[in-house]
Amino acid sequence: MNTAVPLRERVLSAAAASPSMTRREGRRLGALLLVLSAAIAAALFVVAGGPSGARDDALALRLAVVRGWAVAAGAFAYLVLGRGRSTVVRQPQLLTAATWASPVVMLLWVVRFDGGGASLADSAAGMALGVAVAVTPLASFLIVRRGAEPRYPRVLGGAAGAMCGAWAQGIVLLWHPFTSVVYAVVAHVMPLVVLAAMGRVAGGRMLAAAGALARGDDSSRKFRRNLDPVSTWSNWKDIES
Amino acid sequence: MRLQDSERAALNAAMDRYADGNDKAFGEVYDLLAPRLLGYFGRQTGDSALAEDLAQQTLLQMHAARRNYATGSDVLPWAFAIARNVLIDARRRTRKEFLAIAPDDEDADGGDRRVDRSSNPEASAISRQMAEVMHEKMLQLPDGQRAAFDLVRGEGLSVAETAEVLGTTRIAVKLRVHRVYEALRSVLR
Numbered sequence: 001m002n003t004a005v006p007l008r009e010r011v012l013s014a015a016a017a018s019p020s021m022t023r024r025e026g027r028r029l030g031a032l033l034l035v036l037s038a039a040i041a042a043a044l045f046v047v048a049g050g051p052s053g054a055r056d057d058a059l060a061l062r063l064a065v066v067r068g069w070a071v072a073a074g075a076f077a078y079l080v081l082g083r084g085r086s087t088v089v090r091q092p093q094l095l096t097a098a099t100w101a102s103p104v105v106m107l108l109w110v111v112r113f114d115g116g117g118a119s120l121a122d123s124a125a126g127m128a129l130g131v132a133v134a135v136t137p138l139a140s141f142l143i144v145r146r147g148a149e150p151r152y153p154r155v156l157g158g159a160a161g162a163m164c165g166a167w168a169q170g171i172v173l174l175w176h177p178f179t180s181v182v183y184a185v186v187a188h189v190m191p192l193v194v195l196a197a198m199g200r201v202a203g204g205r206m207l208a209a210a211g212a213l214a215r216g217d218d219s220s221r222k223f224r225r226n227l228d229p230v231s232t233w234s235n236w237k238d239i240e241s
Numbered sequence: 242m243r244l245q246d247s248e249r250a251a252l253n254a255a256m257d258r259y260a261d262g263n264d265k266a267f268g269e270v271y272d273l274l275a276p277r278l279l280g281y282f283g284r285q286t287g288d289s290a291l292a293e294d295l296a297q298q299t300l301l302q303m304h305a306a307r308r309n310y311a312t313g314s315d316v317l318p319w320a321f322a323i324a325r326n327v328l329i330d331a332r333r334r335t336r337k338e339f340l341a342i343a344p345d346d347e348d349a350d351g352g353d354r355r356v357d358r359s360s361n362p363e364a365s366a367i368s369r370q371m372a373e374v375m376h377e378k379m380l381q382l383p384d385g386q387r388a389a390f391d392l393v394r395g396e397g398l399s400v401a402e403t404a405e406v407l408g409t410t411r412i413a414v415k416l417r418v419h420r421v422y423e424a425l426r427s428v429l430r
Contacts, residue, residue, distance in 0.1 A: 007275065011300050022308060086315070087311045150306075208326075
């Protein structure tokens with residue numbers, strides 16, 4: 001095909017003129033940002049008072065709550081990050097279900113324990129800590145996967161936000177293992193909801209490999225109509241077979 | 242135009258090498274993938290120049306996102322997922338009503354044309370008329386059904402791959418394709 005010759009040159013020269021990150025460089029950047037996120041989380045934990053800031057020192061209770069939640073957060077991370085042998089993300093329904101299940105599971109898990117109640121100020125501080133700790137890993141995820149998701153980046157962004165929030169909750173649980181329903185809702189559930197919403201908005205802006213369909217904008221749906229007119233099915237016998 | 246298994250394996254291997262930093266492998270990726278993308282965009286837009294632009298955008302998106310290419314994964318579902326987005330973006334940007342290739346457009350690129358119309362004028366006319374009717378019917382179908390049918394029948398993607406591209410389940414893809422078949426059969430009756 002003659003027209004393919006100049007196109008080939010155009011594509012290859014354009015690719016050469018704008019170098020992109022290789023997989024190894026991407027992994028290196030991801031590891032660096034992961035370490036940075038962990039360091040910031042540890043620093044925030046210390047600034048917030050660390051374990052000594054807690055009003056009870058029931059270490060066994062803290063470890064029991066954190067250990068169980070870490071299993072749930074790990075499973076959630078596998079759902080969000082694991083793609084198997086595929087470059088496109090998991091089914092959006094699965095990601096959405098996991099995103100909105102995480103606050104519910106969090107609430108049900110925390111209120112199982114008898115850790116007592118907390119003041120509104122403590123609850124608000126717990127919420128702020130949970131959001132603050134999760135922001136860096138969420139930003140890291142968005143940077144590493146920026147412009148690389150052809151499908152449902154908003155859904156993926158929301159799931160990533162909830163996932164980062166879930167891991168941050170480990171810090172919050174270690175900090176103050178209060179387990180009253182009010183505290184659990186304010187300090188544990190609200191951050192997950194906020195981070196999922198933040199991730200959804202940021203994901204739509206940053207993760208999309210290309211455009212409207214990837215972002216999943218409702219406004220794009222009307223453009224899908226009449227988009228794929230399969231027009232060359234002239235051989236109806238072949239189709240029928 | 243469909244890729245043979247060996248070509249698909251070569252495409253996947255080339256993309257793997259390219260994602261690992263072997264820049265020369267992008268030429269192989271281009272050679273194996275570009276004809277399919279040009280065919281896909283050609284069918285969708287009926288404009289070969291626009292098809293080239295969109296194929297270029299798709300390949301450059303893949304180049305920009307190569308760090309996220311999963312080791313050993315299949316390139317085609319990923320590439321067509323990007324291609325579909327590029328197409329929608331273009332449509333959105335220009336607000337241009339893409340014209341479907343008319344069934345009797347002999348210059349159109351990328352379609353399956355297996356009916357020999359030259360031998361019998363009557364058969365040719367019937368075939369053309371039937372194609373027009375089916376073309377109209379296809380345009381009336383929901384986008385999801387058309388897209389599933391196009392990817393399975395036009396691009397030769399498997400049901401699982403089509404489900405990946407469209408972000409749905411295999412059962413949904415089978416159902417959509419089946420509904421297109423049913424719709425076309427109803428025209429033929």
